[in-house]
Amino acid sequence: DGGITQSPKYLFRKEGQNVTLSCEQNLNHDAMYWYRQDPGQGLRLIYYSQIVNDFQKGDIAEGYSVSREKKESFPLTVTSAQKNPTAFYLCASSIGPVFEGAKGYTFGSGTRLTVV
């Protein structure tokens, strides 16, 4: 079955350390996204990539970095510059631009990052 795999499900890091969250999809989707969920804040877009070797900043990109070297993979690095890194991180993908009749995004099951 095709889908998006995020690993690990839970991640703990010490303050000041960079950490990379994995996201892999086998849906043959061109576009991939990273969202962050905080209580009362909903889903906020961090970065997205429309195609391999290209990505754009979302609404809250500061303190994060991404790469898109392969179509299947879109890892997110949470750097020490991110002031409040503890959150639930969601990766998503779409076949391309959103279109009428489409289901929008397919989401992974998320990674809970806790920085202590």
Place this chain on the structure above:
Amino acid sequence: DQQVKQNSPSLSVQEGRISILNCDYTNSMFDYFLWYKKYPAEGPTFLISISSIKDKNEDGRFTVFLNKSAKHLSLHIVPSQPGDSAVYFCAASEVSVGNYKLTFGKGTLLTVNP
């Protein structure tokens, strides 16, 4: 600037009754709207969508209504079941320009009591 607003953080209903979740938007260029359902520690899953050229879309127990002039949409769940207890996100996009981005509301936690 929050372009998609879900003003009710939570809603509690009895099993068998109707659940009505509301969503307002400010960007008049949005022309496609989606609802996602999310259980704790899982990713959101697509529930139902509606195009701006329609005012209603129905799928089983789920119906979405769109009032374009009021920039308001609502999700009706009838009858509500305990398994419907989840966070519901409203999302919007401007699909006419080949947009990749979805703008999400903050979500409404629905609790259906047995």
